[in-house]
Amino acid sequence: MKELVIATKNKGKIEEFRAMLEKKGIQVKSLLDYPNLPDVEETGQTFYENAVLKAETISQLLNKPVVADDSGLSIDALNGEPGVYSARYAGNEKDDQKNIQKVLKKMEGVENRKARFICVLAFAAPDLETMTVEGVCEGQITTEPRGDNGFGYDPIFLVDGKEKTMAQLEQFEKNEISHRAKALKKLEKLIGDWGEANRESFNYK
Numbered sequence: 001m002k003e004l005v006i007a008t009k010n011k012g013k014i015e016e017f018r019a020m021l022e023k024k025g026i027q028v029k030s031l032l033d034y035p036n037l038p039d040v041e042e043t044g045q046t047f048y049e050n051a052v053l054k055a056e057t058i059s060q061l062l063n064k065p066v067v068a069d070d071s072g073l074s075i076d077a078l079n080g081e082p083g084v085y086s087a088r089y090a091g092n093e094k095d096d097q098k099n100i101q102k103v104l105k106k107m108e109g110v111e112n113r114k115a116r117f118i119c120v121l122a123f124a125a126p127d128l129e130t131m132t133v134e135g136v137c138e139g140q141i142t143t144e145p146r147g148d149n150g151f152g153y154d155p156i157f158l159v160d161g162k163e164k165t166m167a168q169l170e171q172f173e174k175n176e177i178s179h180r181a182k183a184l185k186k187l188e189k190l191i192g193d194w195g196e197a198n199r200e201s202f203n204y205k
């Protein structure tokens with residue numbers, strides 16, 4: 001079975017990548033399978049910078065092809081917040097419930113509820129120039145959480161074109177329309193064949 005390392009510790013992301021890739025015969029590994037690797041500090045100002053930082057650092061340490069995902073929620077009325085700080089919006093403990101409450105509080109009485117999920121994927125491999133792609137999913141911020149599926153801000157994100165929040169969609173439905181799914185489709189096109197990515201050495205720069 002082909003194998004791909006995703007440089008993430010986020011269980012929600014890992015589950016989604018598994019669902020999208022394992023049906024194609026690709027076994028997904030994550031940083032939870034490599035507990036001895038150091039944490040990569042997300043010092044970038046953009047999703048792109050952080051995705052590249054995570055992918056290149058882990059690819060160099062493992063000497064393997066690696067995909068990293070940097071993603072988040074961007075709310076128009078909050079000038080793009082929580083943005084690159086999505087995971088730690090309400091504090092360093094990365095608490096989804098606290099993050100949601102912080103957004104709902106800031107959005108109290110706000111009429112313009114337009115928002116989007118953004119996902120940047122970076123693919124880094126030994127001797128290969130790093131590739132990046134972006135996927136976006138448009139929606140609206142609700143006034144209260146709805147649904148139990150997914151992770152992060154899914155319960156307060158009403159997906160445009162559906163009458164459900166992202167957390168009310170079944171996982172397979174989220175994986176048809178999400179920012180992550182769109183980015184992954186683009187990356188697959190760019191790379192051609194994930195099998196290529198698993199060759200011992202990558203020699204086309």
Ligand SMILES: O=P(O)(O)OP(=O)(O)OP(=O)(O)OC[C@H]1O[C@@H](n2cnc3c(O)ncnc32)[C@H](O)[C@@H]1O
Pocket residue numbers: 007008009010013042069070071072073086087099117150151152153154166178180
């Ligand atoms: O860096 P890694 O280890 O991948 O895990 P992380 O959770 O820190 O991931 P990010 O730095 O990319 O921060 C992304 C945050 O944005 C939010 N987010 C991203 N994708 C999401 C999705 O599909 N649904 C809901 N929230 C999402 C969620 O709060 C994530 O913690």
Ligand SMILES: [Mg+2]
Pocket residue numbers: 042087
């Ligand atoms: Mg992170």
